[in-house]
Amino acid sequence: MKRGLFGKKRLSKDYDGRCGNCHTPFDTPEDEYCRYCGTKRGEGEFLPYENFEGCIYGPPPVIRTHNCPNCSYSWETSRMIDHSRFCPRCGSPVNTVTADRA
Numbered sequence: 001m002k003r004g005l006f007g008k009k010r011l012s013k014d015y016d017g018r019c020g021n022c023h024t025p026f027d028t029p030e031d032e033y034c035r036y037c038g039t040k041r042g043e044g045e046f047l048p049y050e051n052f053e054g055c056i057y058g059p060p061p062v063i064r065t066h067n068c069p070n071c072s073y074s075w076e077t078s079r080m081i082d083h084s085r086f087c088p089r090c091g092s093p094v095n096t097v098t099a100d101r102a
């Protein structure tokens, strides 16, 4: 029995603008490093990954401010799940400050 594209998992190899290691899309075209795993753009294993985009319901988002101590690049995110740990510009580990949205 053959199954089409509508199986449980849809694997994708579309790495356009994505990290080759953890598959996270880069936020801006200027990003040179993945802010989640520190992998340089264009590097990684580029394995097929599960491409799922869906709504996750949960508590309201918080504002996180990320600061790079090396090049002083800084950015804010308001995602529910955000484990940014590396500077997208220089690849250094960043400091993160979490603040509840008022």
Ligand SMILES: [Zn+2]
Residues within 6 Å of the ligand: 019, 020, 021, 022, 023, 024, 034, 035, 036, 037, 038, 039
């Ligand atoms: Zn990554």
Ligand SMILES: [Zn+2]
Residues within 6 Å of the ligand: 068, 069, 070, 071, 072, 073, 087, 088, 089, 090, 091, 092
């Ligand atoms: Zn930096």
